[in-house]
Amino acid sequence: MNDLHYAVVVGINRYPAITDLQGARGDATRFRDWLVDPAGGGVPEANVALVTATEHDESKADVLSAVPTRENVNQALYRTNTAVRAAVEGDAAAWADTRLYVFLAGHGIAPFGGDAALLMANAALDLLGNHIAVRPYLAWYESASPFHEIVIFADCCRTRFGGVAAFGPPFTDTTEAPDKVECFVGYASALGDPAYEQQESAPDRSRGHFTSALLEGLRGAGGGTVTPEGRVTSDSLAPYVRQHVLDRTRNEPVPQEARFLRETSTPIVLAEGLRGVGSYPVTLRFPAGFRGRVELRGRGITGPRWVTIEGADHVESLVPGFYKAVPESVMAPDFTDGGFFEVMTGGGSVVQF
Incomplete structure (x- = not known):
């Protein structure tokens, strides 16, 4: 301290x-x-x-x-x-x-x-x-x-x-x-x-x-x-x-x-004393009113990676590469581009679903 x-x-x-x-x-x-x-x-x-x-x-x-x-x-x-x-x-x-x-x-x-x-x-x-x-x-x-x-x-x-x-x-x-x-x-x-x-x-x-x-x-x-x-x-x-x-x-x-x-x-x-160099913060912006769990699939994700969405914006740390966001509920609205998105080196980007 x-x-x-x-x-x-x-x-x-x-x-x-x-x-x-x-x-x-x-x-x-x-x-x-x-x-x-x-x-x-x-x-x-x-x-x-x-x-x-x-x-x-x-x-x-x-x-x-x-x-x-x-x-x-x-x-x-x-x-x-x-x-x-x-x-x-x-x-x-x-x-x-x-x-x-x-x-x-x-x-x-x-x-x-x-x-x-x-x-x-x-x-x-x-x-x-x-x-x-x-x-x-x-x-x-x-x-x-x-x-x-x-x-x-x-x-x-x-x-x-x-x-x-x-x-x-x-x-x-x-x-x-x-x-x-x-x-x-x-x-x-x-x-x-x-x-x-x-x-x-x-x-x-x-x-x-x-x-x-x-x-x-x-x-x-x-x-x-x-x-x-x-x-x-x-x-x-x-x-x-x-x-x-x-x-x-x-x-x-x-x-x-x-x-x-x-x-x-x-x-x-x-x-x-922090770690994690190499991944970058990305703002995932979901449709207005969307609530629930979303699975992220893509580079470096070997098992189910679920995120709980409670508001329009959610920040997730991801390494550069291609990903897909898949809502758990079949009643969820369609995501832009089918939920596919790319993380670029440097982060700071916003993905609009």
Whole structure:
């Protein structure tokens, strides 16, 4: 485990004064699960703060009582800053091993002076200042430097609101950095654009397209993001997420284009010890409303390989070659091209059935 890695994870579904979301809270939980997985982020559970509302909180909330708020997030960050400084006190060399993850999922805007801001649960059209803005928070962490590495992922819209100022954190500690702070930031969409959820009939199955692609990539994507050294890095992750978010949203009014910022001397290692190089992630897109089991037949598949389809898109890791998808039910609709498809080297493709 990475004992000097910490995380603050925020997900908001319920917005009493705006429209609600379905997948943001679940996305936060899934990202937290990756963080604490020894085969994933390897962050100790005690070092991860999950900032979400409970279902009870959501059912009772109005705009003045809704949580989480800016204060909730700032308190989690403050406790994390205090904890890491205590952990490295007296050991100057340990600072180089510190990292902070910040994950934000919910409604968002692009305020004046900021490139993305997560709206908090108590936001409203006349309370858009209730937000966590990425740029000013990142600027403080680069200046005050409690951590050597900062990794931020923001799964929210970046719709422009020029009349809203971007607010930074309330922290005032400005300790000079022992060395350069390394930063890696991922945004769900381009500046000014929306971000989308994959809607499902069962709300707990809904999720953001960005977070889905992000977690697939962080787990290796069947080798699609794994370097020859068995690692997922900031450099191997970003192109995978960009391509797969775009593939999933091509039919939206504004296709979603993820953006990444890396200000590091070398790529940040996000996961290691992974295998599966040589196979590639492929999005299998089934007819609307299709549910059930599908058998995949083709290269390298020596026995029955069944996948359970619960939504329109299903990502499967496959080696390059020719395949056929065969539905278990004889009542299933006909698949395009009889279910035959080809996987090309590099993956990133979408097969439309």
